[in-house]
Amino acid sequence: MVRLRERGVSSVALQFPAGLKRKAAEIADDLSDQGFSVIISGDPCYGACDLSLDLLDYADVLVHFGHTPLISNPDVLYVPFRVDFDPDVVRSALPFLRGKAIGIITTTQHTHILPGIVDVLRSEGYEPVFRSGGGRTPEPGQVLGCSFEAARIPGISEILFVGTGIFHPLGVQLATGAHVVALDPLTGQATEVDADKFLRKRHGIIEKARSARHIGIIVSTKPGQNRYALGKHLLSLCDRAYLVFMNEVSPDELLNLGFGAYVNTACPRLAYDDQIRFPAPVLTPGEFEILCGTRRWEEYVVDEML
Numbered sequence: 001m002v003r004l005r006e007r008g009v010s011s012v013a014l015q016f017p018a019g020l021k022r023k024a025a026e027i028a029d030d031l032s033d034q035g036f037s038v039i040i041s042g043d044p045c046y047g048a049c050d051l052s053l054d055l056l057d058y059a060d061v062l063v064h065f066g067h068t069p070l071i072s073n074p075d076v077l078y079v080p081f082r083v084d085f086d087p088d089v090v091r092s093a094l095p096f097l098r099g100k101a102i103g104i105i106t107t108t109q110h111t112h113i114l115p116g117i118v119d120v121l122r123s124e125g126y127e128p129v130f131r132s133g134g135g136r137t138p139e140p141g142q143v144l145g146c147s148f149e150a151a152r153i154p155g156i157s158e159i160l161f162v163g164t165g166i167f168h169p170l171g172v173q174l175a176t177g178a179h180v181v182a183l184d185p186l187t188g189q190a191t192e193v194d195a196d197k198f199l200r201k202r203h204g205i206i207e208k209a210r211s212a213r214h215i216g217i218i219v220s221t222k223p224g225q226n227r228y229a230l231g232k233h234l235l236s237l238c239d240r241a242y243l244v245f246m247n248e249v250s251p252d253e254l255l256n257l258g259f260g261a262y263v264n265t266a267c268p269r270l271a272y273d274d275q276i277r278f279p280a281p282v283l284t285p286g287e288f289e290i291l292c293g294t295r296r297w298e299e300y301v302v303d304e305m306l
């Protein structure tokens with residue numbers, strides 16, 4: 001609110017990811033009562049990579065909720081969403097840690113708790129450390145599904161991920177080769193991450209893609225997911241591939257296109273998390289290089305946008 005007043009704007013566009021959309025009307029009420037003219041983006045939103053910049057044709061400023069800054073635009077304000085928990089919950093992960101020097105990482109909802117976690121770990125004789133990955137992850141200790149850079153900490157081979165879901169810690173293990181422990185701070189459940197099963201599945205998907213007559217290389221038109229240059233590089237590796245530009249990468253649209261396999265250069269999580277929903281194998285760029293013989297399986301890389 002203060003930031004809006006300082007800017008002297010009169011009209012505001014609001015954008016929320018799925019989990020926060022229900023707050024739209026309440027926040028719009030609040031801003032309307034303050035004299036702002038308010039519009040709301042009703043489209044799906046997956047991250048700060050996915051800004052509704054088109055709404056700036058109708059409003060002075062776009063307020064994007066739930067994520068940290070990713071695309072620099074003077075007319076966009078980012079309002080991250082924070083979720084609290086008691087840092088003491090980290091004690092349930094201690095039996096799984098193998099060393100004393102621990103890198104700690106989390107998602108943007110919890111970065112504000114990391115100093116409290118550091119205090120608890122230090123009181124137990126550990127040497128915790130966290131740092132900013134920069135670029136797409138500006139907050140210290142923050143990782144995204146497309147950037148595990150904050151987990152690459154010199155001299156650290158033990159990582160504690162504090163957050164929900166298995167995708168981030170799995171990606172961190174593949175990106176760093178570290179021993180990774182994942183702690184869900186809301187349930188207090190801790191697990192050691194093992195990427196072997198995941199890699200076996202990915203190997204099967206690459207093999208399935210070998211029989212495809214045509215391969216679609218998906219290039220996103222979302223501002224923070226566009227990797228056109230990478231798409232062109234991948235295109236040069238295979239004479240039965242075509243670039244396919246998409247805004248929403250959905251199972252229905254891939255089915256309608258009818259390619260035997262796809263390579264995803266949009267949000268890396270699409271190939272990993274959504275494979276089960278897709279009608280054909282969807283490879284990451286690195287997996288496509290393995291398919292084309294320009295990368296060895298032993299050189300498997302997790303897909304990131306650094």
Ligand code: SF4
Pocket residue numbers: 046047048049050144145146147224225266267268269
């Ligand atoms: S590219 Fe994917 S993982 Fe990265 S910010 Fe966007 S939605 Fe999140």
